[in-house]
Amino acid sequence: MSPLLPSADVDLSKAWIQGCLDRDNCWNFVIELLPSSLSTTKTAPRVIGLVGAVRAPEIGYMFNIDYWGKGYATEALRAFMPLFFDHYSGGVNQRYEFAEAHTDPELLASHNVLEKAGFKLHERREKDFDNPVLGLRDTLVYRLYRPDAESGAREAGA
Numbered sequence: 001m002s003p004l005l006p007s008a009d010v011d012l013s014k015a016w017i018q019g020c021l022d023r024d025n026c027w028n029f030v031i032e033l034l035p036s037s038l039s040t041t042k043t044a045p046r047v048i049g050l051v052g053a054v055r056a057p058e059i060g061y062m063f064n065i066d067y068w069g070k071g072y073a074t075e076a077l078r079a080f081m082p083l084f085f086d087h088y089s090g091g092v093n094q095r096y097e098f099a100e101a102h103t104d105p106e107l108l109a110s111h112n113v114l115e116k117a118g119f120k121l122h123e124r125r126e127k128d129f130d131n132p133v134l135g136l137r138d139t140l141v142y143r144l145y146r147p148d149a150e151s152g153a154r155e156a157g158a
């Protein structure tokens with residue numbers, strides 16, 4: 001789900017990351033793997049991925065491939081969603097009645113993560129995403145409504 005190809009230019013990559021962090025509607029967290037309490041060697045926590053609001057109310061996540069398939073994305077997303085609804089509750093920040101995630105129809109691992117965190121498939125947008133490798137792709141939009149969402153907003157899909 002990236003509109004860009006990987007870049008070998010470190011400065012351009014840093015500028016792109018900084019641009020993501022500077023957006024008003026961006027609120028991201030790194031995910032650290034803590035050293036095991038059973039480990040005998042002292043190791044520092046390791047950053048293995050990120051989760052957050054990439055463009056609120058859109059959320060997203062990505063992990064280092066060495067750490068896929070261990071349940072970490074599910075654990076991270078379940079931990080993040082209450083924070084999201086608390087952060088975007090209409091005080092300092094705009095209130096959102098739902099969070100949304102956009103995924104490729106073939107990204108089954110991500111669909112599983114979303115469903116396990118309580119998201120439901122909301123709509124399929126046809127050929128609305130230009131993937132630099134795969135070309136025009138459909139997007140599956142998943143939504144999770146805030147626990148205290150007004151029922152009108154939920155029924156209207158707003």
Ligand SMILES: CC(C)(COP(=O)(O)OP(=O)(O)OC[C@H]1O[C@@H](n2cnc3c(N)ncnc32)[C@H](O)[C@@H]1OP(=O)(O)O)[C@@H](O)C(=O)NCCC(=O)NCCS
Nearest residue numbers: 061062063068069070071072073074102103108109110112
């Ligand atoms: C998608 C991604 C976040 C998943 O992270 P993860 O830590 O491996 O996810 P989890 O282990 O919590 O759960 C993955 C689930 O998908 C399942 N799964 C993994 N690959 C699958 C596949 N090819 N087909 C079907 N199910 C698959 C796993 O079995 C697991 O479900 P289960 O717990 O019911 O067995 C990770 O692959 C990633 O970072 N990808 C690159 C970035 C990306 O795609 N981000 C999402 C953009 S929408």
